[in-house]
Amino acid sequence: MATDHIRYDVLARDALRGVLRKVLTDAAAHGLPGEHHFFITFVSKAEGVKLSPRLLAQYPEEMTIILQHQFWDLTVLDDRFEVGLSFGGIPERLVVPFSAIKSFLDPSVKFGLQFDTSDVAEVADENLPTTPAPSAVAVPAPATEAVATADEPTPPNQGGAEVVRLDRFRKK
Numbered sequence: 001m002a003t004d005h006i007r008y009d010v011l012a013r014d015a016l017r018g019v020l021r022k023v024l025t026d027a028a029a030h031g032l033p034g035e036h037h038f039f040i041t042f043v044s045k046a047e048g049v050k051l052s053p054r055l056l057a058q059y060p061e062e063m064t065i066i067l068q069h070q071f072w073d074l075t076v077l078d079d080r081f082e083v084g085l086s087f088g089g090i091p092e093r094l095v096v097p098f099s100a101i102k103s104f105l106d107p108s109v110k111f112g113l114q115f116d117t118s119d120v121a122e123v124a125d126e127n128l129p130t131t132p133a134p135s136a137v138a139v140p141a142p143a144t145e146a147v148a149t150a151d152e153p154t155p156p157n158q159g160g161a162e163v164v165r166l167d168r169f170r171k172k
Contacts, residue, residue, distance in 0.1 A: 013115060013116070016115070017098045017101070020098065021081075023038070023104075024081050025076045028074040028075060028076050032068070036106055037068035037069075037107070038067040038068075038104065038106055039064055039106075040064065040066075040067065040096070041062055041102045041104075042062065042063060042065075042101045043061070044056055044059050044061060044063050046117070047097070047120070048080060048095065049095065049100050050093075050094065050095035051063070051094060052092055055087060055092060055094075065085060065094065067083065070086060071083050079098060080095055080096055080098060081096055081098070082096075083096075100117065100120055101115055101117070102117050
């Protein structure tokens with residue numbers, strides 16, 4: 001097989017992150033049009049992600065946020081976005097680099113993007129206790145709804161995310 005010296009995979013990934021950047025930039029400038037709303041899943045401990053210790057303890061692996069009705073101060077930069085959200089009635093400011101994003105979904109039009117984050121460097125946090133990996137993970141179906149984590153109304157489950165126990169896939 002020939003070696004890909006051009007790195008089409010990297011070019012395509014960067015182009016799709018450009019779509020995400022453009023959509024968020026438009027939302028920051030003009031708000032969300034119509035019924036559009038966004039589910040964004042990202043790696044919690046990726047380099048450049050800024051979460052409160054409370055949220056990081058609650059979501060040590062990955063986190064899904066919803067940008068719909070109750071978010072503020074959305075700022076989009078070349079390499080990241082920043083947004084204010086409320087979690088359990090407590091306002092938080094999140095900083096999320098585009099390189100940490102695993103998926104983007106706009107369920108109003110059934111549009112979604114998946115990103116490979118296997119090359120994302122994680123930052124060790126000495127302040128948090130080490131915990132074992134969770135025994136369940138959310139597995140979203142393509143272009144359907146995901147799990148809400150902010151103080152947004154949870155959309156009705158229409159065949160979206162399903163919690164699957166990892167033991168189900170382990171050889172016995």
